[in-house]
Amino acid sequence: MIVPPRKRFGPLLLIAPAAILLGVFLVLPYLNIVVMSFRMPGQGTPYGPGFTLGNYGKFFSDFFYVQQVINTLWIGFLTTFICLVLGYPVAWQLARGASTFRALGYALVLSPLLVGIVIRSYGWTILLGNNGIINRTLTGWGLIDGPLPLMYNALGIIIALVHVFLPFMILPIMSAIQGIDPSLEAAARSLGASKVTSFRRITLPLSLPGIQAGCILVFVLSLSAYVTPSLIGGLRVKTMAVTVVDALIDTFQWPFGSALALMLSVTGAIFVVIFGRLTVMKWKA
Amino acid sequence: MSKPFFTVYCLIIYAFLLAPIAVVVIASFNAGAFLTFPPQGLSFRWYLVFFNNEVFMRAIRTSLWIATLTMVISGIIGTMAAMFYVTHAGKLKETVRVAMLAPLLLPEVLTAISLLFFVYSVGLGTQNLVGMIVGHVLITLPFVFINVSASMESYDPAWSLAAQSLGAGRFTRFRRIMLPLIKPGVIGGCLFAFIISFDVFTISFMLKGVGMSTLPIQLFDYLRTNFTPEAAAVSTCSIVLTMAVVVISEKVLGLRIHRF
Numbered sequence: 453m454i455v456p457p458r459k460r461f462g463p464l465l466l467i468a469p470a471a472i473l474l475g476v477f478l479v480l481p482y483l484n485i486v487v488m489s490f491r492m493p494g495q496g497t498p499y500g501p502g503f504t505l506g507n508y509g510k511f512f513s514d515f516f517y518v519q520q521v522i523n524t525l526w527i528g529f530l531t532t533f534i535c536l537v538l539g540y541p542v543a544w545q546l547a548r549g550a551s552t553f554r555a556l557g558y559a560l561v562l563s564p565l566l567v568g569i570v571i572r573s574y575g576w577t578i579l580l581g582n583n584g585i586i587n588r589t590l591t592g593w594g595l596i597d598g599p600l601p602l603m604y605n606a607l608g609i610i611i612a613l614v615h616v617f618l619p620f621m622i623l624p625i626m627s628a629i630q631g632i633d634p635s636l637e638a639a640a641r642s643l644g645a646s647k648v649t650s651f652r653r654i655t656l657p658l659s660l661p662g663i664q665a666g667c668i669l670v671f672v673l674s675l676s677a678y679v680t681p682s683l684i685g686g687l688r689v690k691t692m693a694v695t696v697v698d699a700l701i702d703t704f705q706w707p708f709g710s711a712l713a714l715m716l717s718v719t720g721a722i723f724v725v726i727f728g729r730l731t732v733m734k735w736k737a
Numbered sequence: 738m739s740k741p742f743f744t745v746y747c748l749i750i751y752a753f754l755l756a757p758i759a760v761v762v763i764a765s766f767n768a769g770a771f772l773t774f775p776p777q778g779l780s781f782r783w784y785l786v787f788f789n790n791e792v793f794m795r796a797i798r799t800s801l802w803i804a805t806l807t808m809v810i811s812g813i814i815g816t817m818a819a820m821f822y823v824t825h826a827g828k829l830k831e832t833v834r835v836a837m838l839a840p841l842l843l844p845e846v847l848t849a850i851s852l853l854f855f856v857y858s859v860g861l862g863t864q865n866l867v868g869m870i871v872g873h874v875l876i877t878l879p880f881v882f883i884n885v886s887a888s889m890e891s892y893d894p895a896w897s898l899a900a901q902s903l904g905a906g907r908f909t910r911f912r913r914i915m916l917p918l919i920k921p922g923v924i925g926g927c928l929f930a931f932i933i934s935f936d937v938f939t940i941s942f943m944l945k946g947v948g949m950s951t952l953p954i955q956l957f958d959y960l961r962t963n964f965t966p967e968a969a970a971v972s973t974c975s976i977v978l979t980m981a982v983v984v985i986s987e988k989v990l991g992l993r994i995h996r997f
Contacts, residue, residue, distance in 0.1 A: 462907070463825035467833065470818035470878065474836055477871050478843075481851035488854055498857070538750055545747045553744075560751045566979050567758050568936035570953045571972040574960055575757025578764055578969075585760065618754060676844030678939050683960060693846050697943070706854060713850055720844075 489710035498706040507711035517695075517712065521719055524675060524692040527606055528720070531613040531674040532667050535621040538614065539666070543625035544655075548634070561619050569616060573683040576612040577603065580684070604686045612680045617673050621666040628662025629655065664731045668724050675720045692716045758976065765969035783970040793971055796955035800935055803866065803951060807873040807934040812927040814874065815881025819922075820915075822882070823889040841879040848875065849943035856944070863946040872940040877930035884929065888922025928986045932979045 489507055492500035511517050546557050564572065579585050580602040587599040602608050632655060640650040681691040700709040768780035787793055822833045840848065856868035892915065900910045938953045945954060952975060959968055
């Protein structure tokens with residue numbers, strides 16, 4: 453068979469548009485933001501000529517920003533942990549429960565993902581606000597005198613973040629449990645293990661990859677969440693992502709904003725790597 | 738854990754997942770000016786206010802226009818990349834997959850910020866839609882890729898070879914053999930790209946030009962200062978639109994969209 457010369461390059465044309473798009477508009481911008489974080493702050497322009505380490509110096513010398521990174525990480529940890537505790541049983545039911553429930557449950561877990569994040573956060577402001585449904589109902593029943601502080605604080609942000617990211621915890625755990633051969637659990641039971649023991653010794657360890665994926669996903673998503681903390685936290689509680697975006701949009705401090713964004717990403721990445729190492733060790737043990 | 742207890746627990750979680758969405762829909766039919774629960778009587782007045790609000794209507798038109806453009810561009814690029822991934826990638830398969838999913842794995846805020854700096858650095862700016870569309874295509878590309886490559890897994894390359902041996906050219910083979918077979922994945926991926934683009938916030942927020950806004954941005958701006966049920970009416974229309982796209986694709990067209 454005669455192979456026309458263009459055949460060798462033909463397939464590459466298929467990937468070329470995607471490769472150019474990702475290379476030019478994803479890789480280059482990410483490199484650019486690293487360079488940007490070392491630029492001089494500008495006077496009336498987004499950045500000035502020359503390079504400096506000052507943006508990182510400013511971050512470490514101002515306790516306000518360090519504190520904010522710690523707060524953001526803390527909110528991320530709590531959100532991830534609560535998602536795991538709330539989500540695991542649901543994931544288990546979706547994977548192993550009665551089939552009538554399964555299709556409906558699956559649809560119920562997925563459908564929130566189809567609703568925009570602004571709308572879902574807005575729903576929480578209706579529920580949690582001082583004049584919101586929860587506070588009005590409780591006041592109406594005479595259970596509380598004044599409104600409970602459910603919004604404009606870390607509590608409200610965590611509640612809403614758990615809601616927004618719970619499906620991202622449930623789905624990976626569900627597919628991990630689906631991948632476990634049910635006969636393993638049956639074997640454990642037939643050898644006299646109780647339901648709890650069989651879960652603790654068989655199902656839970658084998659679903660660890662799903663737990664790991666879900667935790668990393670939720671943690672990263674909650675660190676970088678902007679809409680939810682900004683609508684629920686208002687001006688009083690700000691996470692790092694909110695501070696960064698506001699700093700860039702309102703004050704045009706591009707070099708410093710880049711440094712802040714990168715510091716948050718690097719700290720987040722460090723925790724993800726540590727978490728990954730810990731879970732892999734646990735796996736092998 | 739006993740079984741009924743377990744079922745009840747799961748039902749509570751499902752209720753938690755649906756609560757804020759249900760509340761928005763119910764609130765949109767509220768007759769009063771303040772959101773209360775239960776609503777003070779049923780009314781469509783906030784829908785009328787919304788339909789007569791030119792600011793929101795313009796934002797919806799912008800959103801639909803951007804989502805349509807995004808869907809077409811992302812659909813073409815994503816489908817081509819999926820074809821390469823399934824049939825030609827060879828040893829590079831895993832690399833291609835990770836690269837194509839990268840926009841989904843990287844924090845959206847960071848992608849949005851770096852893209853904003855980049856469009857200014859290269860002189861594109863944000864006064865045209867280029868930056869915004871590029872951002873939306875980046876974010877939606879993984880979804881097209883996932884759906885199309887999933888539908889191609891069952892495609893046998895021998896079918897293409899058979900067509901080739903019968904004298905069909907490259908494009909004919911694609912149009913007559915492959916496209917009809919992978920159509921469900923392509924349509925599903927495109928529809929999902931449309932929904933994601935219609936709902937995406939952070940990318941649009943960073944890359945919007947002065948005086949331009951999409952529906953989520955307009956809603957966000959409105960919610961910072963207002964609390965009338967008009968926002969609930971806007972949200973409900975947006976929810977109905979996306980749900981309609983999903984229901985039509987899954988029930989009428991019989992597609993199964995891969996969201997993950």
